[in-house]
Amino acid sequence: MTDPAGSPAERAAALADTARAGDRRSLARLLTAVENHTPVAEEALRRLYPLAGGAHLVGITGPPGAGKSTLVAAVIAQLRAAGRTVAVVAVDPSSPITGGALLGDRVRMQGYAQDDGVFIRSMASRGHAGGLAATSTSAAAVLDAAGFDIVLLETVGTGQSEVEVAAAADTTVVLEAPEMGDEVQAIKAGLLEVADIVVVNKGDRPGAQRTAAQLRAMLAPAGQAQADRPPAKRPEVLITTAVSGDGVPELVAALDRHRAVGASEATPAARRARAAAQVRAVLVERLWHRLASPALAGETAAALDAVARHDIDPYAAADVLLAALGREETP
Numbered sequence: 001m002t003d004p005a006g007s008p009a010e011r012a013a014a015l016a017d018t019a020r021a022g023d024r025r026s027l028a029r030l031l032t033a034v035e036n037h038t039p040v041a042e043e044a045l046r047r048l049y050p051l052a053g054g055a056h057l058v059g060i061t062g063p064p065g066a067g068k069s070t071l072v073a074a075v076i077a078q079l080r081a082a083g084r085t086v087a088v089v090a091v092d093p094s095s096p097i098t099g100g101a102l103l104g105d106r107v108r109m110q111g112y113a114q115d116d117g118v119f120i121r122s123m124a125s126r127g128h129a130g131g132l133a134a135t136s137t138s139a140a141a142v143l144d145a146a147g148f149d150i151v152l153l154e155t156v157g158t159g160q161s162e163v164e165v166a167a168a169a170d171t172t173v174v175l176e177a178p179e180m181g182d183e184v185q186a187i188k189a190g191l192l193e194v195a196d197i198v199v200v201n202k203g204d205r206p207g208a209q210r211t212a213a214q215l216r217a218m219l220a221p222a223g224q225a226q227a228d229r230p231p232a233k234r235p236e237v238l239i240t241t242a243v244s245g246d247g248v249p250e251l252v253a254a255l256d257r258h259r260a261v262g263a264s265e266a267t268p269a270a271r272r273a274r275a276a277a278q279v280r281a282v283l284v285e286r287l288w289h290r291l292a293s294p295a296l297a298g299e300t301a302a303a304l305d306a307v308a309r310h311d312i313d314p315y316a317a318a319d320v321l322l323a324a325l326g327r328e329e330t331p
């Protein structure tokens, strides 16, 4: 395959068409473009977004080492046995290589390397504000338009990343492992807020039942993490053992149930709220990008330094930078 020549728009059109037809190299190139936020990616997304919407987008998040990648590999096996196709994006804000690489190794070990019904990709989030949500949403839309039945987004839960990934997903699974210590307890409440399904993995370890019971208690009516959640929205708590596959069929069934309920019950307001989160992420990213452009970089740096020195507050700096953006628009 040669590099398609032509304008970004023409290249994007060609890539979008071949990616949509399922060509893996085109998919890989398009996702690289998405990762690098190139004009080609934007143009391709313009073509593909209207064709997306058929896939079930599932976010899987949780603390480092909880077994996300191992569970994703087990879910892939379960889905393929049922004849369903699946694409995985492992989004790792800290180490873009390792998460996807481990998952890729496992899936190769399982014999899916030559299987057209499985596509795996790891992606960096480029660190800046809104980047993870924008990247996840765009990558999911590309894979959705390419016809995969299920698109899994794996990301390590570190505080903000899971919220951004949840914005891109129809169903968010929060993974916990037993005996993970106090620092994990601290992020648990934040993680649980985005959970549609809670999974205690490493069910073969002592304490799994106890952890599941604790989580059920936290999510029960008097618990802390569900105060503003209607009863039907309370996440169920499942136990899996990713290394053996125990509990994985139950997890897939729970995903299907959540999707069916979501499709029938999601209100226009809920759909708009999710769209708002996605658009806001892109907006923040675009504005930040423009502030870093040669025309505004000096003014941006000066405003940030002034905040760092406590000469002005962040609100005042935001006003200054919004004014600078406005001046740039109307020269």
Ligand SMILES: Nc1nc2c(ncn2[C@@H]2O[C@H](COP(=O)(O)OP(=O)(O)OP(=O)(O)O)[C@@H](O)[C@H]2O)c(=O)[nH]1
Binding pocket: 062, 063, 064, 065, 066, 067, 068, 069, 070, 071, 099, 102, 156, 201, 202, 203, 204, 205, 240, 241, 242, 243, 244
């Ligand atoms: N005993 C046991 N070990 C497991 C299970 N699932 C995963 N592990 C092990 O836990 C370790 C971490 O698993 P990963 O799947 O890499 O975890 P992860 O959440 O993807 O980790 P990061 O991507 O680094 O955040 C590996 O050594 C796995 O073999 C399980 O069900 N039982």
Ligand SMILES: [Mg+2]
Binding pocket: 068, 069, 070, 099, 100, 102, 154
């Ligand atoms: Mg992983």
